[in-house]
Amino acid sequence: MRISTRGHYGLKAMFDLAQHYGTAPVPLKSIAERQNLSVQYLEQLIAMLRKAGLVKSFRGAQGGYMLADNPKQITVGDVIRALEGPVAPVECVDEIDPKECDQADYCISRIVWEKIRNSIAQVMDSLTLADLCREAKAKENEKEREEKEESKEGV
Amino acid sequence: MRISTRGHYGLKAMFDLAQHYGTAPVPLKSIAERQNLSVQYLEQLIAMLRKAGLVKSFRGAQGGYMLADNPKQITVGDVIRALEGPVAPVECVDEIDPKECDQADYCISRIVWEKIRNSIAQVMDSLTLADLCREAKAKENEKEREEKEESKEGV
DNA sequence: TTAAATCCCGAGTAATTTACTATGATTTCA
């Protein structure tokens, strides 16, 4: 029950792009450095995201990538699905193309997989990249406050 | 983002055992036939369930397996975890043994994986085998009613 | 006009995991 590194690293990259939304194109090299990933592998992942229409690319010097849309409009679900395919804990409850199963009528485990699928989708689809940026900022502020407290107390 | 056949088939087997709870031990062969699975593969899965304390075994002729506890007391989560290990969409948010990650402080994607993990766990842990048996019965009744309607209408 | 920066594309590959099968031993009941 794992997400592969594709989804894992890909989401990091998209979060990075979201934090640079509205600026010049961001080259992969800088994303790779900040997120501690290999450029060559990232190239593959971002190609998938581009084909899914989630990022725009600009070639040549000063080129790079940017989100194709406002971070508020892009959900975690969009990103994960582009990289990992449709949500489907087992193939017979695939979101897009459920595999025909001769036991579908009376298979009870199916109910379980459907519930799991729906709960995963619900989380992914209700979280946008903008939400993540907000969380990141909140975390940062908290950290700063803590540091101030510490220096006050002379720890 | 898949559950392997271990969890998939294993849950079917446990559901089968739940439907026979309170009767004589059920041999693997009969489970395999009803659920359309290979006996030899099932042997491996049920061994894991036995080691996890979820089923009891009886060797020799007239032997077989039975649930170690009332179906009301065994959750889908118990079964899946016994077969697939702890819920962990990525290793850094493993339920039991999260892998140390030097970015843990500021890694935002982590928040996403935690939410997904929790929602999966919530579904799994709130569904018992008894719930599945009840759903199976409801489905069966519904089918019977439909069939009666059909014969009335002479379709 | 050339060099540098960047994206783009396809192939290759080692390691791991999955989903089994195969074999044979042991236990128990009738």
Next chain:
DNA sequence: TGAAATCATAGTAAATTACTCGGGATTTAA
């Protein structure tokens, strides 16, 4: 004793994962 079971271990083909490698195409800046 013999049939019906569980129990244990090993083997394995296929698929997937997580990459790396090499080179080409495009754009910009000097």
